[in-house]
Amino acid sequence: MAENLLEVTDLTVRFGGLTAVNKFDIAVQRGTIHALIGPNGAGKSTTFNCISRFYEPTAGRILLNGVDVTRSPASAMAGLGVARTFQNLELFGELTVFENVMIGAHVHAGRSWADALSARPSGVVDHIEHLLQRTGLTAYRNTVARNLDFGHQKLLELARALAIRPRLLLLDEPAAGLRNREIAALDALLTDLCRREGITILLVEHVMQLVMAISDRVTVLNFGTKIAEGTPDEVRNDPSVIEAYLGQEMVHA
Amino acid sequence: MSDKSVLMFPRPKSDTPGLAKPGSMLLTQGALMALGAAALIVLPFLVTGYVLYIANLLLVFIVLCLGLHLVIGETGQFALAHAAFYGIGIYTSGLAGNALGWPFPLSMLLAGLVAGAVGLVIGAVALRMRDIYLALATFAFGEAMQWVFLNWDQVTGGPNGLRISPARLGSLEVLTDRQAYPVVVIVALLMIVLTVVISRSRLGRSFRAVRESDVAAMAMGIPVRRAKITAFGLSAFYAGIAGSMFATFSTYIHPDSLGFQTTILVLTMVVVGGLGSITGAVGGAIVFGLISEFLRQTPSYQEIIYGLILIVFMMYAPRGLFAFVRDLMGRMARG
Numbered sequence: 001m002a003e004n005l006l007e008v009t010d011l012t013v014r015f016g017g018l019t020a021v022n023k024f025d026i027a028v029q030r031g032t033i034h035a036l037i038g039p040n041g042a043g044k045s046t047t048f049n050c051i052s053r054f055y056e057p058t059a060g061r062i063l064l065n066g067v068d069v070t071r072s073p074a075s076a077m078a079g080l081g082v083a084r085t086f087q088n089l090e091l092f093g094e095l096t097v098f099e100n101v102m103i104g105a106h107v108h109a110g111r112s113w114a115d116a117l118s119a120r121p122s123g124v125v126d127h128i129e130h131l132l133q134r135t136g137l138t139a140y141r142n143t144v145a146r147n148l149d150f151g152h153q154k155l156l157e158l159a160r161a162l163a164i165r166p167r168l169l170l171l172d173e174p175a176a177g178l179r180n181r182e183i184a185a186l187d188a189l190l191t192d193l194c195r196r197e198g199i200t201i202l203l204v205e206h207v208m209q210l211v212m213a214i215s216d217r218v219t220v221l222n223f224g225t226k227i228a229e230g231t232p233d234e235v236r237n238d239p240s241v242i243e244a245y246l247g248q249e250m251v252h253a
Numbered sequence: 254m255s256d257k258s259v260l261m262f263p264r265p266k267s268d269t270p271g272l273a274k275p276g277s278m279l280l281t282q283g284a285l286m287a288l289g290a291a292a293l294i295v296l297p298f299l300v301t302g303y304v305l306y307i308a309n310l311l312l313v314f315i316v317l318c319l320g321l322h323l324v325i326g327e328t329g330q331f332a333l334a335h336a337a338f339y340g341i342g343i344y345t346s347g348l349a350g351n352a353l354g355w356p357f358p359l360s361m362l363l364a365g366l367v368a369g370a371v372g373l374v375i376g377a378v379a380l381r382m383r384d385i386y387l388a389l390a391t392f393a394f395g396e397a398m399q400w401v402f403l404n405w406d407q408v409t410g411g412p413n414g415l416r417i418s419p420a421r422l423g424s425l426e427v428l429t430d431r432q433a434y435p436v437v438v439i440v441a442l443l444m445i446v447l448t449v450v451i452s453r454s455r456l457g458r459s460f461r462a463v464r465e466s467d468v469a470a471m472a473m474g475i476p477v478r479r480a481k482i483t484a485f486g487l488s489a490f491y492a493g494i495a496g497s498m499f500a501t502f503s504t505y506i507h508p509d510s511l512g513f514q515t516t517i518l519v520l521t522m523v524v525v526g527g528l529g530s531i532t533g534a535v536g537g538a539i540v541f542g543l544i545s546e547f548l549r550q551t552p553s554y555q556e557i558i559y560g561l562i563l564i565v566f567m568m569y570a571p572r573g574l575f576a577f578v579r580d581l582m583g584r585m586a587r588g
Contacts, residue, residue: 074472075470086472090472091465092466094461094464094465095461095462102458106458106459106462109455110455116454117450119453
């Protein structure tokens with residue numbers, strides 16, 4: 001078992017003449033919450049989409065638990081225990097909350113023929129109920145996803161990702177658009193997922209209040225290059241980070 | 254009365270598919286199904302051969318609609334080659350009966366499998382494209398197949414059409430619509446059950462996931478391309494089976510009836526019935542099949558009336574006839 005659950009080395013992504021990410025390294029330790037931050041256009045989302053295998057890196061290597069997944073198809077990642085959410089929600093809009101989460105359990109729902117044919121496979125249904133409860137969605141189980149309010153849609157995406165039973169959870173701006181009270185709840189939920197269940201979390205986030213409160217480690221990207229890495233406190237006081245965010249206010253937790 | 258009815262129809266406008274229905278609705282549903290089954294059983298004792306011919310035809314349309322429902326309604330892929338697979342089914346089962354003398358259950362299965370296999374190959378190519386490009390590519394395949402049916406004289410009889418010898422099973426021969434009816438009913442019911450099973454299963458969920466968001470489906474571990482190709486192949490299998498059903502009660506097939514018009518007719522049935530629901534596909538086949546039969550005497554009006562119906566539904570009941578009726582009943586019950 002490798003010490004780092006995720007190890008990205010020398011990641012480079014070019015779109016035509018534009019280098020979005022340049023020789024980027026990141027190592028995410030097992031059982032930690034690791035944040036990837038940086039100003040707009042720094043290459044965070046590109047990196048994120050390479051790791052979740054939605055983008056093809058131009059160069060570099062991505063190791064998951066010591067196994068090279070650099071060329072794995074995106075649809076193979078759930079089976080490897082990697083779950084992701086999307087910056088702009090990607091729910092199954094016309095389906096119910098329950099069915100959304102059920103599809104999250106796709107890789108676990110085909111253990112037997114009886115399960116594969118069932119509308120409520122016995123192997124996963126309890127876990128789904130548990131996730132609905134945990135995210136406060138039980139009352140909305142039969143609501144069509146697109147009819148939920150924004151905050152609940154975000155929670156549904158998280159519940160659906162958790163149905164994969166991930167060891168690595170990739171969150172793309174989970175707090176964006178949430179109200180303060182909702183961010184506090186998200187803070188508690190993510191901390192709990194990591195500390196109690198040992199799920200490793202890598203998040204891209206702009207809401208510094210959340211990043212500084214829950215992260216064990218923070219990596220800062222600017223213009224596709226890593227400019228700093230360390231604990232929230234170290235990063236907060238790093239001159240190059242302050243410079244990168246010049247003109248932007250860093251909200252302290 | 255009115256208070257109770259509110260409970261029975263808890264949805265105003267927003268649809269919630271998969272909503273657990275109250276017991277009373279389940280009961281009505283069960284009663285309806287029992288009624289339908291009874292009607293199917295007594296029908297041949299009450300009506301003429303012509304009516305049974307219509308019934309057989311409607312059952313064929315039901316299976317065609319179920320197939321198109323799987324690929325368009327469930328998976329959201331606009332494939333427009335249904336008539337081609339239907340034709341492959343008719344010719345395959347017809348030829349297996351004519352030339353090889355196969356018993357009809359076997360030739361039916363062969364028809365489904367051949368159509369399904371062709372569907373998988375075409376799907377693997379066409380489903381690299383999406384939306385309008387997919388529609389055009391599958392349309393082109395449909396046209397090409399009709400050309401093949403018209404010009405492959407040695408096999409299909411070309412423009413002369415093909416005489417289909419009566420379906421056989423041992424010493425049994427299916428000579429009339431009345432004799433074909435039980436076979437057609439049983440196969441249609443099996444296909445309905447199969448559709449329900451697929452729709453409820455993990456496979457059906459992966460189809461709907463692909464329809465709703467292919468990137469999210471991918472993130473959930475669903476191989477999106479494979480799911481699309483599977484849906485397309487299944488849809489072709491259904492069309493092939495429908496073709497073989499047709500071959501049990503029909504004595505003749507001509508390529509003219511296997512063109513784009515037939516695909517559009519089936520598409521109209523599925524849309525008018527209600528895209529994305531099995532009830533819609535079955536109901537659309539019955540209602541629109543009947544309309545099209547009544548209009549058979551006036552072919553020039555037929556096209557116009559199809560068009561009008563389609564436009565009216567798109568404007569006033571885009572979720573289909575059955576969703577429309579359900580909403581209407583709900584509104585009436587609430588007063």
